[in-house]
Amino acid sequence: MADPLAVTFDLWQTLIVDQPGGAETRRRWRLQGAFDALNKAGFPATWEQVHNAYDGCLGVCQEVRGQGEDVSFSGQIRIFLNQIQSGLTDRLTSETLAEITETYRDAYFSCPLPAAPGSYEVLNDLQQRGVRLGLISNTGTTPGATFRQSLKSLGLLDYFDVLTFSDEVGLAKPSPRIFHLTLEQLGVTPGRAIHVGDALEHDIAGAMAAGMGSLWINHGNGRSPDPAPDAAVGSMEQVLPELARLLGRLAD
DSSP states (O other): OOOOOEEEEOOBTTTBOOOTTHHHHHHHHHHHHHHHHHHHTTOOOOHHHHHHHHHHHHHHHHHHHHTTBOOOHHHHHHHHHHHHSTTHHHHSOHHHHHHHHHHHHHGGGGSOOOBOTTHHHHHHHHHHTTOEEEEEEOOTTSOHHHHHHHHHHHTOGGGOSEEEEHHHHTBOTTOHHHHHHHHHHHTOOGGGEEEEESOIIIIIIHHHHTTOEEEEEOSSOOSOOSSOOSEEESSGGGHHHHHHHHHHHHHO
């Protein structure tokens, strides 16, 4: 019996797509929630302090991801609050900390992302053919737990055999380790797997370094891809024919 095949997918701007103004809506939701909770609890913070702390937290987390690792969601909240004032996290009551954490987490639902056109068709086709399916996501400011809720509400969750979120495993793309971890859980070797994503550095370079095939979703990027993927398409709606070709090559 032939070894199984697998396809792994990026999440953001691959299976789900952001809308104009979405990022700013979610950002303001987080900032306003933290600002209100801190002032209500007797820890007055200016809007500028909260704003700068948010940007500072993003910078710290980005540096960590640049090393192929990631910060847990609770760790991200601590970084954010301690950027407002050193040691602030430890001076807050559990109720205030929970309120800020919930607001930060649930900001995603102030402007949730819809499924990309073609996502259901691609996943259903692959599932019907017995291809093992994985998700590999750098979670950013939204935790994996929230993405699971969103995927369930969109009807996408049950397609996947394995879901790997960077905040939960402490690894981030483009490190080959997060790809290898996912493939180990899928029971598939890198040479029998293809990764689909929109980010050349995180998805394509990461998959190639892990020994996987790669399919790039090019959202109108006019430049020549570097590194060069095994195939490129313009949207999820165009993925199936190229995936079928690449999987056929792996199956030979």
